[in-house]
Amino acid sequence: MRPGGLHIYTTSATERDGLALCPGWTYGGPAGYVYAQPTTGAAELLRLWKPDPIPEYVPWVQGDQTWSLYLVINNSPYPLLVSGTRGSDLHDVTLGRVVPPFGGSLEVARMHWGIGDRHDWVYLSDLASPQRYQIYADNTAGGSYHASFGYFDSQSSQSHSDPSPFPIGTATAQWGSKGYWIFTLNTTPELQQTDLQAVTDQLGYILAGEALEWTASTTYDLKSNPELAPYIAQASASRASKRADVRAK
Amino acid sequence: MPSDYLMTMDVAEASNAIKTLGYANEQVVCWMYTEQADNTTPFFRLIGPGGHFYTASEAEEQSLIEDGA
Numbered sequence: 001m002r003p004g005g006l007h008i009y010t011t012s013a014t015e016r017d018g019l020a021l022c023p024g025w026t027y028g029g030p031a032g033y034v035y036a037q038p039t040t041g042a043a044e045l046l047r048l049w050k051p052d053p054i055p056e057y058v059p060w061v062q063g064d065q066t067w068s069l070y071l072v073i074n075n076s077p078y079p080l081l082v083s084g085t086r087g088s089d090l091h092d093v094t095l096g097r098v099v100p101p102f103g104g105s106l107e108v109a110r111m112h113w114g115i116g117d118r119h120d121w122v123y124l125s126d127l128a129s130p131q132r133y134q135i136y137a138d139n140t141a142g143g144s145y146h147a148s149f150g151y152f153d154s155q156s157s158q159s160h161s162d163p164s165p166f167p168i169g170t171a172t173a174q175w176g177s178k179g180y181w182i183f184t185l186n187t188t189p190e191l192q193q194t195d196l197q198a199v200t201d202q203l204g205y206i207l208a209g210e211a212l213e214w215t216a217s218t219t220y221d222l223k224s225n226p227e228l229a230p231y232i233a234q235a236s237a238s239r240a241s242k243r244a245d246v247r248a249k
Numbered sequence: 250m251p252s253d254y255l256m257t258m259d260v261a262e263a264s265n266a267i268k269t270l271g272y273a274n275e276q277v278v279c280w281m282y283t284e285q286a287d288n289t290t291p292f293f294r295l296i297g298p299g300g301h302f303y304t305a306s307e308a309e310e311q312s313l314i315e316d317g318a
Contacts, residue, residue, distance in 0.1 A: 008254055009303060011279045032292060032305040034279040042280040046263045048272040050252045075274050102254070103273070186274075 008102060009047070010077070011036055015101075018078040018128040021206065022100045051075060051103030054180065067091070068113035070122060070135060071176075072106055073184040074099040078128035080185070082108050083201045086156075087120030096205075099124070108135075113179065117141045119158050125201035129188055132198045135173065136161045137181040147173035149183045151192050164192070253300035258283060 009031060010016055019025050035042055051073055070090075074080050080099040090109040099106040112118050119138035126133065132152035138161065139145055148162035149171040155163050170189045176182045255272055257263050258281065266272040282289060293310040295302045304310055 006254060006300065007302060009256060009278065031303070032290070034281055036279055039280050041282055041284070041286065043258045043283050044277045045256055045258055045279050045281050046260070046275055047254065047256045047278050048263060048266055048275050049254045050271050051273060052252060103252075 012077070014128050015077045018101060021127050022079050022098050022104075025100075049103045052105040054105075054176065054182065055107075066113045067110040067179075068137075068139070069107050069180050070109040070111070070137065071180045071182050072099045072108050072124065072135065073182065074101055074104050074106075075184060075186050076126075076188040077101050078126055078188055079104075080124040080133070081127055081201055081205055082106070082122065083125040083132065083198075084123035085109065085121065086123070089118045089120040090122065093122060098127070111137065111139070111181075113139065119161070121156060121161075123152055125198045125205075126188065127202055127205060129191055130198040130202050131189075131191055131193070131195045132201070133166075133171075133185070133189070134162075135181075135183040137173075137175075145175040147175060147181050147183070149173040149185065151189065152195070152198075255301055256294070256303055 007028075008019060010019075011034065016027060020027050034045070038044075054071065054073075072080065079101050082094050082097050082099070084095070085093040090111050093109040094106065097106060097108070099108070108124075109120075109122050111120065117140050119136065119140075121134045121136045124133045124135065125131075133150065134152045134156065135147070135149050136156070137145075137147045138158065146161070148165070150162040150166050151164035153162075153164040166189045170185070170187055172182075172184045172186070174182055253272075255263075255266055256278070257266075263272075263275050267275060281292060285291070290305055291307070292303065292305050293307070295304075295310065295314070
C-alpha cells in the first residue's frame with residue numbers, strides 16, 4: 001500500500017465505475033495494458049484480498065436495552081447501497097451509506113438484543129448490477145436466532161423471511177458471537193429480474209450523491225407501490241434545485 | 250475496504266495466502282508474460298508496512314523504495 005491509500009487494479013470497466021462511486025475512491029487512469037485472454041507465453045495474474053476484520057463489538061447499551069448490530073461484509077466487486085428497511089424493530093439504519101466492494105464492511109442497523117421477539121429487513125441495492133437484496137435477522141423470545149441474505153422480495157414475512165434465496169455459496173448470514181449479525185456477500189448474484197426500484201436507487205445515488213430517503217415500514221417497490229412515483233419525481237426535482245442553488249453560489 | 254490486496258502469478262503463493270494469511274476470493278484478472286517480451290515493460294510489486302503496491306513505472310518503484318514504502 002502506498003502511503004495515502006490503497007490501490008485496486010482491474011480490467012473490468014464495470015468494477016472501475018462501481019468503485020468510483022464509493023466515497024474516497026477516484027479513477028487513476030490505465031496502469032498499463034495486459035491481455036484479457038490467455039496468450040501464448042503468458043500466465044494468469046491472480047488477485048486476492050483480505051476483507052475488513054470484524055470490529056470489536058462494543059455493547060450498545062441504552063438504559064436497560066442492549067442492541068445487536070447488523071454488519072455487512074461485501075466481498076463482491078461492486079458497491080452496495082443501503083437503500084431501505086422494513087419494520088420497526090431496527091434502529092439507526094444507515095440509509096444512503098455504501099458498503100464498499102472488495103471486502104469492505106459497514107454496520108447498517110441495530111436491533112434490540114435478547115428482549116422479546118425481534119425481526120426485520122434491511123435492503124441493499126447493488127450499484128453496478130441494478131437489483132436489490134435483503135438481509136434479515138430474527139431473535140425470538142424463545143432464544144432462537146435466524147438470519148438470511150437473499151434477493152429482495154416484497155412477499156417476505158417472519159415465517160417466510162427469504163422467499164427468493166440466492167444460489168448456494170453466494171452469501172452467508174449468521175449470528176456472530178460478539179453481538180453482530182454478520183451478512184457476507186461472497187460474489188455478485190446472477191441478475192434475477194429487472195428491478196425498477198434498484199435502478200431508481202442507482203440513479204438517485206449517482207445524480208444526487210445520496211440515496212433517496214424513504215420512511216420505514218415501506219417495501220419500496222414501484223410495481224406494487226406506483227403511488228411512490230410522484231414522490232420520486234418530487235425528490236429528484238428537489239435535489240436538482242438544490243444542486244442548481246449550489247452551482248449559483 | 251480490504252486491509253490488503255494481493256496480486257500474484259504464483260499459484261502456490263496464492264494458495265498459501267488463502268490457507269494461512271487470511272486472503273480470500275482468488276480471481277484471474279488478466280494474463281501477463283512471466284518473462285520479458287518485446288515491447289513490454291515490467292510490472293513491479295512492492296511490499297511495505299501497509300501492504301502491497303503495484304506499478305509499471307520504474308521511477309515510481311524507485312521512489313517508493315527510497316521512501317521506505
